[in-house]
Amino acid sequence: MNNTEIVKQSLKRRYAREKRFQLYGRCAVLVGFVFLALLLTDIVVKALPAFSVTEIRLDVDVSREALELPVEGRLDRDAIIAVNFGGVIKKSLREAFPDVTKRKQKRELYRLVSSGAEFALQAMLVNNPDLIGDQPLRIWFKADDDVDTLYKLDTRTSRISDLQLGIIEQLRASDSIRTVFNTTLFTASDSREPEQAGIRGALLGSFWTLLVTLIVSLPVGIAAAIYLEEFAPKNRITDFIEININNLAAVPSIVFGLLGLAVFINFFGMPRSAPLVGGLVLALMTLPTIIISSRAAIKSVPPSIKEAALGVGASHMQVVFHHTLPLAMPGILTGSIIGMAQALGETAPLLMIGMVAFIVDVPGGIFDSATVLPVQIYLWSDSPERAFTALTAATILVLLGFLVVMNAIAIYLRRRFERRW
Amino acid sequence: MNASVTEDLGTSSVTEFDVRDPDRSTQVKGFEGTIGENTLDNPKISTRNVNISYGEKQAIFDASLDIGRNEVIAMIGPSGCGKSTYLRALNRMNDTIVGCRVTGDLTIDGEPIYAHNMDPVLLRARVGMVFQKPNPFPKSIYDNIAYGPRIHGLTRTNAELDEVVVTSLQRAGLFEEVKDRLDAPGTGLSGGQQQRLCIARTIAVSPEVILMDEPCSALDPIATAIIEELIDELRANYTIVIVTHSMQQAARVSQRTAYFHLGKLIEVGETNQIFTNPRHELTENYITGKFG
Numbered sequence: 001m002n003n004t005e006i007v008k009q010s011l012k013r014r015y016a017r018e019k020r021f022q023l024y025g026r027c028a029v030l031v032g033f034v035f036l037a038l039l040l041t042d043i044v045v046k047a048l049p050a051f052s053v054t055e056i057r058l059d060v061d062v063s064r065e066a067l068e069l070p071v072e073g074r075l076d077r078d079a080i081i082a083v084n085f086g087g088v089i090k091k092s093l094r095e096a097f098p099d100v101t102k103r104k105q106k107r108e109l110y111r112l113v114s115s116g117a118e119f120a121l122q123a124m125l126v127n128n129p130d131l132i133g134d135q136p137l138r139i140w141f142k143a144d145d146d147v148d149t150l151y152k153l154d155t156r157t158s159r160i161s162d163l164q165l166g167i168i169e170q171l172r173a174s175d176s177i178r179t180v181f182n183t184t185l186f187t188a189s190d191s192r193e194p195e196q197a198g199i200r201g202a203l204l205g206s207f208w209t210l211l212v213t214l215i216v217s218l219p220v221g222i223a224a225a226i227y228l229e230e231f232a233p234k235n236r237i238t239d240f241i242e243i244n245i246n247n248l249a250a251v252p253s254i255v256f257g258l259l260g261l262a263v264f265i266n267f268f269g270m271p272r273s274a275p276l277v278g279g280l281v282l283a284l285m286t287l288p289t290i291i292i293s294s295r296a297a298i299k300s301v302p303p304s305i306k307e308a309a310l311g312v313g314a315s316h317m318q319v320v321f322h323h324t325l326p327l328a329m330p331g332i333l334t335g336s337i338i339g340m341a342q343a344l345g346e347t348a349p350l351l352m353i354g355m356v357a358f359i360v361d362v363p364g365g366i367f368d369s370a371t372v373l374p375v376q377i378y379l380w381s382d383s384p385e386r387a388f389t390a391l392t393a394a395t396i397l398v399l400l401g402f403l404v405v406m407n408a409i410a411i412y413l414r415r416r417f418e419r420r421w
Numbered sequence: 422m423n424a425s426v427t428e429d430l431g432t433s434s435v436t437e438f439d440v441r442d443p444d445r446s447t448q449v450k451g452f453e454g455t456i457g458e459n460t461l462d463n464p465k466i467s468t469r470n471v472n473i474s475y476g477e478k479q480a481i482f483d484a485s486l487d488i489g490r491n492e493v494i495a496m497i498g499p500s501g502c503g504k505s506t507y508l509r510a511l512n513r514m515n516d517t518i519v520g521c522r523v524t525g526d527l528t529i530d531g532e533p534i535y536a537h538n539m540d541p542v543l544l545r546a547r548v549g550m551v552f553q554k555p556n557p558f559p560k561s562i563y564d565n566i567a568y569g570p571r572i573h574g575l576t577r578t579n580a581e582l583d584e585v586v587v588t589s590l591q592r593a594g595l596f597e598e599v600k601d602r603l604d605a606p607g608t609g610l611s612g613g614q615q616q617r618l619c620i621a622r623t624i625a626v627s628p629e630v631i632l633m634d635e636p637c638s639a640l641d642p643i644a645t646a647i648i649e650e651l652i653d654e655l656r657a658n659y660t661i662v663i664v665t666h667s668m669q670q671a672a673r674v675s676q677r678t679a680y681f682h683l684g685k686l687i688e689v690g691e692t693n694q695i696f697t698n699p700r701h702e703l704t705e706n707y708i709t710g711k712f713g
Contacts, residue, residue, distance in 0.1 A: 234519060304556035312569035312626055313546035
């Protein structure tokens with residue numbers, strides 16, 4: 001047997017091996033893709049109901065008599081605010097369904113409309129006092145979350161009574177019930193009532209927190225990376241620092257939360273639940289990521305460029321800022337944005353510093369109490385009301401959307417800077 | 422790979438030879454000091470008893486050599502002989518290498534190169550360098566040339582800067598080829614053009630000496646010929662030290678030639694004499710191709 005034959009025999013085996021390997025690879029990719037698709041489909045399907053909300057139409061008597069306001073004269077704001085709007089709405093419900101007479105049944109009737117309806121009516125009339133008059137108003141009020149679930153998903157929760165079911169049928173027959181786009185989701189903060197809950201508070205909380213993280217970790221991280229890579233003497237101390245930075249990247253994030261609690265809140269007395277503390281904790285957490293990726297980016301700048309600059313008489317500082325840094329920028333930015341994305345999705349350390357509180361107000365700054373998107377997801381996933389399931393999924397979608405946007409920005413920036421030859 | 426460090430700034434590239442190793446040191450048989458006219462009257466750069474080591478490894482042993490004004494001196498020798506290391510000692514490019522130590526008397530116009538009051542930045546403005554691989558900045562052709570004058574503040578107005586850029590490109594023989602696209606990236610030029618761009622960048626800061634570390638090793642013969650012609654023209658205004666692996670190139674462009682072998686400066690002489698009548702056996706073996 002000569003060499004050609006031996007090679008020929010082994011060739012068959014070699015090609016088979018390659019094919020097998022390719023098959024494994026394809027399977028691995030497929031498995032990953034299937035899981036991702038399942039996950040996304042599940043979230044999207046669950047989230048869709050949260051983007052619409054059920055409303056019930058009621059004719060409300062807004063005459064001065066009905067509102068128990070003075071019959072003559074100008075109406076001042078405080079007087080309107082003081083009106084018992086809950087009673088007004090209950091009255092219009094009773095008038096719409098005169099058959100309901102028993103006390104218990106009446107209570108069931110009142111529960112059809114969201115408990116936020118009176119505030120909606122109040123806000124409407126306070127902002128437009130001219131609406132008050134003998135002309136009854138035809139208003140769409142948000143339905144209670146159980147009605148919402150029944151109408152949208154055709155799922156009857158245990159809290160829907162037979163009477164309520166009948167009334168909803170009547171409403172349906174008279175076109176007095178509808179679903180509309182749920183703007184509350186984006187304008188309101190957390191609430192105990194699913195139909196009144198929104199993610200605006202968490203969204204802004206995330207924004208303020210990330211702002212603090214960005215402002216603290218980006219300059220500190222990049223400066224540390226430049227110094228360590230370009231200026232620091234290579235000795236035991238810098239080796240020790242490098243090992244510690246690498247170790248820090250592997251520290252569980254909840255430990256950073258404990259650190260934040262001990263240092264920022266207990267020692268420095270910063271406010272609890274504030275984006276300031278959350279941002280600082282997340283900044284500490286992202287620092288190693290930013291430093292490590294920035295150092296790698298700086299290291300990958302070809303030495304020939306640095307030598308060229310040194311050769312025409314640039315100082316060390318000029319070499320770093322005119323040549324090394326611009327060339328390392330895509331890598332630095334990518335690393336930083338990935339670090340930021342990590343911070344955006346972080347929950348555990350924020351639980352430790354009190355950002356898990358139930359906060360109804362929209363935070364106006366870094367000192368206000370706030371919560372963030374992932375913590376909001378955690379909170380809602382824990383709530384018993386059925387409608388919170390959809391809200392949880394919707395929040396996950398929004399968070400994912402943010403992450404996708406951030407990663408897209410990272411990719412765009414990298415391309416953009418790399419194209420500068 | 423050359424003994425010295427043109428590509429990576431690590432010391433790894435010098436580990437392939439260890440001139441301190443007793444077995445290898447003895448290979449330089451019959452070395453009893455440099456042969457030939459290694460000293461000159463009124464030299465531009467003078468070096469005496471130069472020893473260079475990277476950590477434990479010594480790369481240059483006791484080299485003494487003068488470099489004259491407006492001459493082209495070629496450094497030749499087999500890979501790992503230390504000629505690039507010696508070259509980089511002349512403008513303190515070795516400073517950036519951790520563990521590199523240079524001892525001996527090195528002066529430029531009588532001023533000690535390694536004195537504390539000699540600023541390496543100023544020195545490198547006076548002693549420019551062209552590297553083995555063309556390394557234009559990832560900027561436009563114009564900005565490549567303008568970078569040096571800008572950081573040193575050599576020009577006051579944009580018009581002056583324009584003039585420096587144009588004359589530098591003209592002297593490097595590149596102007597006609599790129600005059601319509603000065604805003605185009607320097608990295609988009611061909612290899613030979615890039616190397617001429619690097620030469621133009623070097624002469625834009627009006628150095629007194631230009632060090633060239635195998636400037637043509639990455640170029641084709643036509644580009645090489647253009648650069649060699651350019652070196653010959655530049656001699657009128659500059660002192661040029663060129664390290665080369667091509668003996669033909671050394672013979673074509675230089676007036677004097679220095680032959681290095683395993684870290685020792687074996688022989689220095691007129692280029693003609695070195696190539697036609699080498700005095701040392703090692704030089705003869707090298708130029709006749711017995712090793713190298």
